[in-house]
Amino acid sequence: MNISLVQKSAKKLQTDLLVAFAITKKGKKDSEVIITHDELHTSFKKSIASKEITGKSGEAVLFRATNFFDEVHNIVIVGLGDESEITPEILRQAGAAAQSQFKTSKASSISVDFDGVPSKNSNTQYVQAFVEGLLLGAYAVDHFKTKSGKEKTEAVSIYLTALKKEHTEALKTAITLAETVNFARRLGDSPGNLMTPTILANEAVAAAKGTGIKATIWNKARIKKEKMGGLLGVAQGSDQEPRFIILEYYGAAKSKKPLVFVGKGLTFDCGGISIKPSAGMEEMKYDMCGGANVIATLIAIAKLKLKVNAIALVPSTENLINGSATKPGDIHTARNGKTFEINNTDAEGRLILSDALCYATEQKPEIIIDAATLTGAMVVALGNIHTGFFTRNKDLKNKIDKAAESTGELVWQMPLVDHHVADMKGTYADLSNMSSGKGAGSATAAAFLEQFVDSKIPWAHFDIAGTGWSAGNRLNYCPKKGASGVMVRTFVELAKQYENL
Ligand code: BES
Ligand code: ZN
Ligand code: ZN
Numbered sequence: 050m051n052i053s054l055v056q057k058s059a060k061k062l063q064t065d066l067l068v069a070f071a072i073t074k075k076g077k078k079d080s081e082v083i084i085t086h087d088e089l090h091t092s093f094k095k096s097i098a099s100k101e102i103t104g105k106s107g108e109a110v111l112f113r114a115t116n117f118f119d120e121v122h123n124i125v126i127v128g129l130g131d132e133s134e135i136t137p138e139i140l141r142q143a144g145a146a147a148q149s150q151f152k153t154s155k156a157s158s159i160s161v162d163f164d165g166v167p168s169k170n171s172n173t174q175y176v177q178a179f180v181e182g183l184l185l186g187a188y189a190v191d192h193f194k195t196k197s198g199k200e201k202t203e204a205v206s207i208y209l210t211a212l213k214k215e216h217t218e219a220l221k222t223a224i225t226l227a228e229t230v231n232f233a234r235r236l237g238d239s240p241g242n243l244m245t246p247t248i249l250a251n252e253a254v255a256a257a258k259g260t261g262i263k264a265t266i267w268n269k270a271r272i273k274k275e276k277m278g279g280l281l282g283v284a285q286g287s288d289q290e291p292r293f294i295i296l297e298y299y300g301a302a303k304s305k306k307p308l309v310f311v312g313k314g315l316t317f318d319c320g321g322i323s324i325k326p327s328a329g330m331e332e333m334k335y336d337m338c339g340g341a342n343v344i345a346t347l348i349a350i351a352k353l354k355l356k357v358n359a360i361a362l363v364p365s366t367e368n369l370i371n372g373s374a375t376k377p378g379d380i381h382t383a384r385n386g387k388t389f390e391i392n393n394t395d396a397e398g399r400l401i402l403s404d405a406l407c408y409a410t411e412q413k414p415e416i417i418i419d420a421a422t423l424t425g426a427m428v429v430a431l432g433n434i435h436t437g438f439f440t441r442n443k444d445l446k447n448k449i450d451k452a453a454e455s456t457g458e459l460v461w462q463m464p465l466v467d468h469h470v471a472d473m474k475g476t477y478a479d480l481s482n483m484s485s486g487k488g489a490g491s492a493t494a495a496a497f498l499e500q501f502v503d504s505k506i507p508w509a510h511f512d513i514a515g516t517g518w519s520a521g522n523r524l525n526y527c528p529k530k531g532a533s534g535v536m537v538r539t540f541v542e543l544a545k546q547y548e549n550l
Pocket of ligand 2: 398
């Protein structure tokens with residue numbers, strides 16, 4: 050999809066497909082539906098009366114081969130809901146809704162009447178969100194089908210009479226964000242045999258090329274030398290070599306402390322000797338989504354040239370069962386010297402993250418953020434609606450809420466207190482990888498991770514087990530089945546808050 054901005058009115062255009070918007074206005078009795086393109090409003094009076102067009106947010110109605118105008122072949126009317134309640138998120142969903150009709154229409158040149166989007170203040174955020182919706186909505190998991198639905202590239206022109214420089218910036222930002230989110234999704238959607246730790250590392254190196262990011266990959270020998278006993282312990286059970294991926298971006302003075310993003314890069318999790326049930330096990334190819342999403346975050350930060358220093362760290366391995374696999378009862382030593390006993394080999398994410406968090410701490414960072422498909426308990430608690438996050442730092446919590454508010458990604462702070470830490474004490478080692486208590490499995494997992502972060506460093510852990518994939522029932526810009534790329538946009542927005550600190 051090629052998207053451009055045109056400083057012109059969309060009235061009296063000649064185009065394959067015209068996208069216009071419908072809003073509702075609260076009236077005394079019913080709410081009134083208005084198509085914000087006068088000519089169309091008059092022509093579609095009947096469709097409004099018969100409720101084919103309701104103006105509800107999320108609605109996109111395609112009229113094909115219209116006879117109304119010689120110069121407009123197809124028309125898509127996209128609902129934005131009540132005009133006083135329009136938000137960027139509504140525009141994001143409007144973009145995805147409009148996009149879903151492009152394929153059906155077979156149009157290749159598309160014009161959007163953006164003057165028809167009501168806005169009280171600047172509408173640059175709306176342009177950004179709409180474009181994000183178009184591109185995020187266009188992502189499909191068809192890379193592995195021989196007859197992939199690869200569409201001809203559509204040219205989308207967004208008509209805006211009051212076009213300013215900021216709109217062009219917003220367009221660029223939207224394209225970068227959507228492309229990096231779609232990149233993260235592609236990594237997540239790749240199956241375990243085609244997304245091994247080595248392949249994930251190669252993908253990170255390839256994506257970093259030309260962005261100014263320095264990529265360093267540690268192999269098994271180096272990981273051993275670096276005393277990453279957690280990562281090695283899990284990797285023992287796999288014939289694939291583990292990798293430790295380091296991406297570094299310097300967009301500010303070297304003296305400025307970096308923002309460190311850590312992601313779980315478990316390319317397939319069968320549970321190890323504490324094996325998972327067969328049903329649904331294939332979904333565990335998604336266990337590297339945290340890693341994919343922080344790699345994508347760093348690529349976006351670099352492409353947007355944010356004035357921050359940022360590092361992404363991804364410990365990557367499979368959790369499998371060869372003859373050398375770690376066993377329940379085994380004890381391993383993390384990079385900071387803390388020991389842990391394995392009481393369930395399926396609680397492996399926290400083990401590989403322990404070393405990465407130690408390394409993150411050593412970077413003396415401004416903040417540490419980690420993302421991991423860490424616990425089934427998170428899915429039970431919040432489903433695929435909110436991403437739960439854990440932090441004991443109020444300032445960081447506020448910054449996260451602010452970032453998520455602006456991107457429309459739903460987050461929810463979860464509790465983390467000393468009681469959770471107490472539940473993770475080991476019998477034979479410093480720590481156990483399983484809680485001795487009942488319930489609160491996501492919080493006790495977070496408490497385990499906390500043992501590897503210097504308490505003076507603001508840290509937040511995002512458990513994306515519920516939102517990392519198949520989050521699309523409500524969000525038309527996320528695939529119904531497939532990786533979501535969740536938190537990439539929010540992490541970038543969070544990074545922006547550190548530009549001028
Ligand atoms: N990768 C899983 C967590 C997971 C489960 C993510 C379902 C998404 C959907 C993780 O490695 C795991 O298996 N965790 C265990 C921990 C338990 C053994 C303490 C879990 O949540 O059951
Ligand atoms: Zn597991
Ligand atoms: Zn896992």
